[in-house]
Amino acid sequence: MANTDLKLEKATSKRSGSNGKYREITPAAIILGVLWGAFMAASFTYAGMIMGFTSGGSAIAAIVGWGVLRGILKKGTVVENNIVQTVASAVNISVSGVIFTIPALYIMGLHKEINTMYFFLATAAGAILGITFIIPLRKQMIEIDRLRFPTGTAVATVLKTPGSGIEKARLLFIGMAVSAIVYLVQQFPVLGLPEIIPEYIDLGAILHLPEWVSLAMALSLMVFGMGLITGRNGLIVLAGGILSYYIITPIVKTLGWLPSDVTGGAVSDFVYSNMTRPLGIGMLLGGSIAGLILSMPVIIVALRSIANASKLGTGRNEELPIKYLYAGITLAFLLLLVTAYQLGGLGFGRSLLTALVGVAWIFVASLLVAMSTGMTDWSPVSGLSLVSVMILLYLTNKQVPLTILLGATVGVAISGAADMMQDLKTGHLVGGIPSRQQKVELLTAWIGPIIALTVVGLIWKAYGIGNEMVPAPQAMALKSMVEAILGGNVPVDKFIAGGILGFALSMSGIPGLGVLVGLSMYLPMLYILPYGLGCVVHEFLKRKRGNEFITEKVLPVAAGLMVGEAAMTLLFAVLTVMGVLHP
Amino acid sequence: MKKLVGNVLLTAGLIGGAITAARIPPMWGGLAVSLAIMGAGIFLRRQGEKEELHRAAQSGTGGVKELDALLTDAINRIEKILDAPREEVVKELTKILEELDEFAEKAQPLRIEGLMTYGNIMSIFSRGERALNRAWSAFADGYEEEGRKYLRYGYEDLKETLSAVKALKV
Structure with missing residues (x-):
């Protein structure tokens, strides 16, 4: 062991003479980030429309960055590689917002009503808005509230590995290997091989519990790893899940609040879909609005601090100037106003209202999704999309094409906000300069929508969308949402009741409690269980072995578990593009 | 002690509120009672936390x-x-x-x-x-x-x- 440490020491010392400017934003980092991000964006757009999955890909980009910058170019630094992963994920991140919305227009045959240029403008504007809206939130959530951002923390672990010594690198790679192998073996049936490890295990059936008790657990090491990094906050999500599934469900059943034809295994699904999930969405909203109100003093401090950064001596102005935020708000407002007025033919007053409410909603939704991913790594995008569509349908006089187009702006903005916060957390942990990270994101985020929209257009021409060949599950879900809202089939009362509860919980003094409990009701127990298990293990080890053990041992393993499975999802996306895999 | 009582009331209010709100349609009266319990819990919890912090600072x-x-x-x-x-x-x-x-x-x-x-x-x-x-x-x-x-x-x-x-x- 001592010998290998010595070798690493010597390898690092070889560059110790490199006392020039510390490499951070370099042409190599930007080109590599754009190329890798474009590759991931194309792969995940295709795979997302066929198989239904996407991924941010920051950690994989960090590993590829090391391979190319240090392995081939022999000159990469930690913060330079941070720029690689930031750019790659900025390019890739708009995919989920695009494939959730734009294909729905094709499925409904409404794409001809809108010039394709609007598709690009709406999604590119969303990508840029998501980044600008979180300028004050970076200081608030990362520096003041110190949210965990598990993916961001995992990526930082990957970035720091070459300088952290052999032991951490070994743990990271063990975690990666185990997670990748388990995922690969789980996918055997997709490859035409016999099932060895299932994707989930039904503990309820094993324990002979009544059929209506849902106790299935996804065997996902990535989700377990997320919990291992999250720790205490995740325990609240686990407790909320227990409340939802094992307290509310039996009480509701005992009180006879269910339709008579809902029996057996359908009980849990009914309660989740019609009762607890809508309540959870309401709690998320109420909790985040209360959080916003409570955080106002902190946001003011953050804004002041950003403004004061330029007055710091020693040339240490490392914050993106606040004028970028104002420019973002103005751009969002004008975009929504012009689109609603020109494309929707709404009167000026209604267009103005659409623009004002739209901007406010993008800010609140970005805040909520950033808060949620910061505390737990879960991003409630589909729930927020439902609320977005509901608001937009009302604002646009039920004009479906305009609603979906504006929905694309909102979807891309909120997924971009969450991704940017994860990247900025990584940046904080490796000592990246925030303004540099934010500038490269702003410069490159518009590339993703072009790639994703081109792939969607090509798929439409080649196979059509919404058929057996290209099921586009997310877009089909959006279509169902629109139909449900138009049919008046939306549980608004549950949203309101949940909103009140979430608001009250967030006033408790426990930061983000309303959002955490809301998330626990919104997420299926299938994923809460492995996630909660990870959190329990984290807390147990922290008490038994201390903080140092968590940082030195648990963190690298957890990061490896997350990265290994994420790498496999990319591999499967590529296999789908190559036609090797098909549902 | 205040913090513990506050936490108990907050949890009880949450459980009650979630159950009454889960019904289709929600039981608004039950939700209001639960919110009142939660409110009392929040008040006691915040008070208890503040006192705890001051005690810790003094010791x-x-x-x-x-x-x-x-x-x-x-x-x-x-x-x-x-x-x-x-x-x-x-x-x-x-x-x-x-x-x-x-x-x-x-x-x-x-x-x-x-x-x-x-x-x-x-x-x-x-x-x-x-x-x-x-x-x-x-x-x-x-x-x-x-x-x-x-x-x-x-x-x-x-x-x-x-x-x-x-x-x-x-």
């Missing part, structure tokens, strides 16, 4: 005195490595950064004293922590000049944080 086992001690220790240790060889700095900085994480966790209760104050302290502290993280990366990458520059920045920021903590009257 010196937590609160401002503990934060003061943690920061002073970190500052002294950084002072010793300002001109130390690169390998030694990386090793020591790794440990200091882990301990600073503990400072951030222990500073959380300061929120009760006012979010503006807490926000100001954490803003300066985090700037210093980020500077130290950058110093770590630069040293690990072999960029000693950048490393020393940011080590010095981090050191100065922690001293500024310590002054802000000392100025607190808890």
Whole structure:
């Protein structure tokens, strides 16, 4: 062991003479980030429309960055590689917002009503808005509230590995290997091989519990790893899940609040879909609005601090100037106003209202999704999309094409906000300069929508969308949402009741409690269980072995578990593009 | 005790509220009662937390005195490595950064004293922590000049944080 440490020491010392400017934003980092991000964006757009999955890909980009910058170019630094992963994920991140919305227009045959240029403008504007809206939130959530951002923390672990010594690198790679192998073996049936490890295990059936008790657990090491990094906050999500599934469900059943034809295994699904999930969405909203109100003093401090950064001596102005935020708000407002007025033919007053409410909603939704991913790594995008569509349908006089187009702006903005916060957390942990990270994101985020929209257009021409060949599950879900809202089939009362509860919980003094409990009701127990298990293990080890053990041992393993499975999802996306895999 | 009772009431209110709100349509009366229970719980919880923080500050086992001690220790240790060889700095900085994480966790209760104050302290502290993280990366990458520059920045920021903590009257 001592010998290998010595070798690493010597390898690092070889560059110790490199006392020039510390490499951070370099042409190599930007080109590599754009190329890798474009590759991931194309792969995940295709795979997302066929198989239904996407991924941010920051950690994989960090590993590829090391391979190319240090392995081939022999000159990469930690913060330079941070720029690689930031750019790659900025390019890739708009995919989920695009494939959730734009294909729905094709499925409904409404794409001809809108010039394709609007598709690009709406999604590119969303990508840029998501980044600008979180300028004050970076200081608030990362520096003041110190949210965990598990993916961001995992990526930082990957970035720091070459300088952290052999032991951490070994743990990271063990975690990666185990997670990748388990995922690969789980996918055997997709490859035409016999099932060895299932994707989930039904503990309820094993324990002979009544059929209506849902106790299935996804065997996902990535989700377990997320919990291992999250720790205490995740325990609240686990407790909320227990409340939802094992307290509310039996009480509701005992009180006879269910339709008579809902029996057996359908009980849990009914309660989740019609009762607890809508309540959870309401709690998320109420909790985040209360959080916003409570955080106002902190946001003011953050804004002041950003403004004061330029007055710091020693040339240490490392914050993106606040004028970028104002420019973002103005751009969002004008975009929504012009689109609603020109494309929707709404009167000026209604267009103005659409623009004002739209901007406010993008800010609140970005805040909520950033808060949620910061505390737990879960991003409630589909729930927020439902609320977005509901608001937009009302604002646009039920004009479906305009609603979906504006929905694309909102979807891309909120997924971009969450991704940017994860990247900025990584940046904080490796000592990246925030303004540099934010500038490269702003410069490159518009590339993703072009790639994703081109792939969607090509798929439409080649196979059509919404058929057996290209099921586009997310877009089909959006279509169902629109139909449900138009049919008046939306549980608004549950949203309101949940909103009140979430608001009250967030006033408790426990930061983000309303959002955490809301998330626990919104997420299926299938994923809460492995996630909660990870959190329990984290807390147990922290008490038994201390903080140092968590940082030195648990963190690298957890990061490896997350990265290994994420790498496999990319591999499967590529296999789908190559036609090797098909549902 | 107040905090415990507050937590119990908050949980009871949440369970009651979630059950009554889950019904189709929600039982608004039941929800209102649950919210009242939650409100009482929140009030007691916040009171209890504030008292706890003041007790800890007086006994010196937590609160401002503990934060003061943690920061002073970190500052002294950084002072010793300002001109130390690169390998030694990386090793020591790794440990200091882990301990600073503990400072951030222990500073959380300061929120009760006012979010503006807490926000100001954490803003300066985090700037210093980020500077130290950058110093770590630069040293690990072999960029000693950048490393020393940011080590010095981090050191100065922690001293500024310590002054802000000392100025607190808890």
